[in-house]
Amino acid sequence: MTKLETSELDTVLYRRPESLEDYHLHFCPGCGHGIVHRLIAEVVDELNIRERAVCVASIGCSVNVYHYLNFDGLESAHGRAPAVATAIKRCRPHLIPFTYQGDGDLAAIGTAEIVHACARGENITTIFVNNAIYGMTGGQMAPTTLIGMYSTSTPGGRKPPLSGYPIRVCEMLSTLDGPAYIARVSIHNPATVKKAKQAIKLAFRTQLAGLGMSLVEVLSPCPVNWRLEPVEALKWLTENMLPQYPLGEFKVIEAVAALKKGAGGA
Amino acid sequence: MPKKTLMAGNIAIAEGAILAGCQAYFGYPITPQNEILEHMSKRMPEEGRVFMQTESELAAINMVYGAAATGYRAMTSTSSPGFSLEQEGISYMSGAELPGVIVNVMRGGPGLGNIGGAQGDYFQSTKGGGHGDYRIINLAPASVQEMMDFTMLAFELADKYRIPVVVLADGFLGQAMEPAVMREPVTELPGKAWAITGAQGRSKNIINSFEMEPVNFPSRVKLLLQKFDKIRRNEVRYEGLNLDDATLVIVAYGSASRSALTAMKMARQEGIPVGLFRPITLFPFPYEPLSNLAQRVNDFLVAELSLGQLIEDVKLAMGVDKRVELVNQYGGVPLSAEEILEAIKKMIKQPIGR
Numbered sequence: 001m002t003k004l005e006t007s008e009l010d011t012v013l014y015r016r017p018e019s020l021e022d023y024h025l026h027f028c029p030g031c032g033h034g035i036v037h038r039l040i041a042e043v044v045d046e047l048n049i050r051e052r053a054v055c056v057a058s059i060g061c062s063v064n065v066y067h068y069l070n071f072d073g074l075e076s077a078h079g080r081a082p083a084v085a086t087a088i089k090r091c092r093p094h095l096i097p098f099t100y101q102g103d104g105d106l107a108a109i110g111t112a113e114i115v116h117a118c119a120r121g122e123n124i125t126t127i128f129v130n131n132a133i134y135g136m137t138g139g140q141m142a143p144t145t146l147i148g149m150y151s152t153s154t155p156g157g158r159k160p161p162l163s164g165y166p167i168r169v170c171e172m173l174s175t176l177d178g179p180a181y182i183a184r185v186s187i188h189n190p191a192t193v194k195k196a197k198q199a200i201k202l203a204f205r206t207q208l209a210g211l212g213m214s215l216v217e218v219l220s221p222c223p224v225n226w227r228l229e230p231v232e233a234l235k236w237l238t239e240n241m242l243p244q245y246p247l248g249e250f251k252v253i254e255a256v257a258a259l260k261k262g263a264g265g266a
Numbered sequence: 267m268p269k270k271t272l273m274a275g276n277i278a279i280a281e282g283a284i285l286a287g288c289q290a291y292f293g294y295p296i297t298p299q300n301e302i303l304e305h306m307s308k309r310m311p312e313e314g315r316v317f318m319q320t321e322s323e324l325a326a327i328n329m330v331y332g333a334a335a336t337g338y339r340a341m342t343s344t345s346s347p348g349f350s351l352e353q354e355g356i357s358y359m360s361g362a363e364l365p366g367v368i369v370n371v372m373r374g375g376p377g378l379g380n381i382g383g384a385q386g387d388y389f390q391s392t393k394g395g396g397h398g399d400y401r402i403i404n405l406a407p408a409s410v411q412e413m414m415d416f417t418m419l420a421f422e423l424a425d426k427y428r429i430p431v432v433v434l435a436d437g438f439l440g441q442a443m444e445p446a447v448m449r450e451p452v453t454e455l456p457g458k459a460w461a462i463t464g465a466q467g468r469s470k471n472i473i474n475s476f477e478m479e480p481v482n483f484p485s486r487v488k489l490l491l492q493k494f495d496k497i498r499r500n501e502v503r504y505e506g507l508n509l510d511d512a513t514l515v516i517v518a519y520g521s522a523s524r525s526a527l528t529a530m531k532m533a534r535q536e537g538i539p540v541g542l543f544r545p546i547t548l549f550p551f552p553y554e555p556l557s558n559l560a561q562r563v564n565d566f567l568v569a570e571l572s573l574g575q576l577i578e579d580v581k582l583a584m585g586v587d588k589r590v591e592l593v594n595q596y597g598g599v600p601l602s603a604e605e606i607l608e609a610i611k612k613m614i615k616q617p618i619g620r
Contacts, residue, residue: 026478032431056332057474061555066472071465074335075474077358080328083320086463087332087340090316091290095336113328116321 079110359474373597382598
């Protein structure tokens with residue numbers, strides 16, 4: 001065996017981030033949560049904030065997130081994660097609390113809490129996973145369910161006269177003066193996963209720099225409740241969710257733009 | 267003699283919290299307790315502590331949850347309708363075993379009711395209130411001094427048992443002004459190794475009230491039960507006045523007990539041997555002392571500002587052959603000493619039909 005071959009074998013190209021636990025996975029096949037968990041863990045490692053990070057979980061499929069992440073975490077009542085994270089940040093400013101919320105949690109029952117955390121410009125981070133459906137409870141209509149989309153509580157598809165219209169969370173929250181950084185990303189292919197990580201990293205860097213509220217919405221597949229095979233679900237996401245929920249940055253205050261351009265950029 | 271300061275009940279609560287080392291206050295305006303929020307908005311920043319006016323009582327109690335999770339002494343104050351909204355958060359705090367203080371300056375209800383004082387939240391506050399199997403400690407002050415003292419005690423008990431503690435006052439006490447002695451500030455706060463402080467030099471801390479597998483949850487609920495039993499054994503508090511020779515005992519708490527005190531004095535001036543039993547902890551309720559009293563007293567008159575809630579606990583403490591009657595006001599109206607005296611006279615005139 002030559003010296004060169006040994007060093008090649010010793011080089012680790014891909015490993016579990018320190019911030020990610022080896023924990024029994026409860027997600028369904030093709031679910032996007034695992035990818036988002038990993039991206040958060042990678043970002044926390046790269047920013048070297050594992051000992052300061054606090055995951056504020058919510059209710060829904062996200063409920064177990066603190067078991068997967070290898071740092072402090074806590075549960076919050078349905079929709080109230082931004083209030084819990086607010087208190088954590090105000091009490092112990094050196095901590096880096098972030099909420100991990102689904103669309104039912106954030107955009108239905110928790111609208112007041114997320115709107116006011118944003119309005120206050122609270123120096124916390126929100127990772128908002130939008131799969132356009134209530135996953136944990138078995139596929140009911142969410143505030144982000146598309147018009148015409150089937151759910152177990154909209155048998156003939158969502159119809160506006162009965163059920164109203166889907167909420168574009170990033171667009172709505174970016175009208176407020178408080179937020180520093182708001183972006184929508186997706187994880188339907190490797191290129192979008194890479195961009196999603198960049199946005200999540202910038203969101204955490206926004207908090208680390210003390211610039212105010214940062215929120216990243218992640219479009220994510222829910223094949224089981226969409227009644228689709230995992231690969232079909234990704235296709236469905238691109239064809240149906242992207243037109244309703246365009247990707248991009250909706251709020252980037254100047255200081256965050258400077259952060260993005262500067263050294264150690266996302 | 268320690269120097270006394272004239273202050274309102276609501277201010278005494280705020281100052282008591284500061285003396286107890288409250289590090290974070292979260293609140294939403296609601297009458298008749300706004301003076302607490304307003305006083306804290308000035309005093310907490312002066313002390314370098316956290317103050318926030320929140321978007322709702324839901325946010326307030328969940329901020330108490332978050333602050334308590336970081337190991338901070340945290341509180342909120344509200345009045346009845348807001349207390350209803352906070353039940354969700356209190357249930358979560360109970361399940362997650364988080365300490366915290368909730369002040370409820372009760373007002374007339376149900377519904378929007380009015381801003382007068384009342385005691386209609388007794389069941390809600392002492393029997394759980396939110397969803398699931400839990401109890402929380404309830405302290406019932408009856409004077410401005412006790413508004414301060416019991417707020418301080420509430421923080422102590424909350425940390426001792428990792429449990430939410432309610433200071434159950436009412437609008438009359440909140441607005442009342444009386445002289446009170448400022449207590450010495452608490453300088454040493456207990457350590458909290460379980461708190462969310464960042465996983466530095468230790469494994470991660472998780473705070474939750476959830477188990478994915480139902481089979482894993484009963485053991486957690488059982489731990490709570492053991493805690494409640496310990497509280498029942500160790501934390502019962504009450505006051506008895508003129509009980510030794512009493513043939514009729516008034517049972518009352520909070521502002522109703524003040525009217526009852528006057529009624530007792532008036533009755534004794536007329537030669538009627540009346541005593542007063544005042545529960546201070548509503549959970550744990552003083553069943554045993556009351557039960558012991560019922561060994562020799564047959565007549566009990568419950569005076570309360572509700573349709574009749576405290577009276578159910580009083581009856582639970584009694585044998586079936588005891589006479590327990592109710593004199594009350596409700597919906598935000600005070601109960602006068604004269605009304606209680608009249609009820610006493612009516613009761614002793616009637617032969618006990620047993």
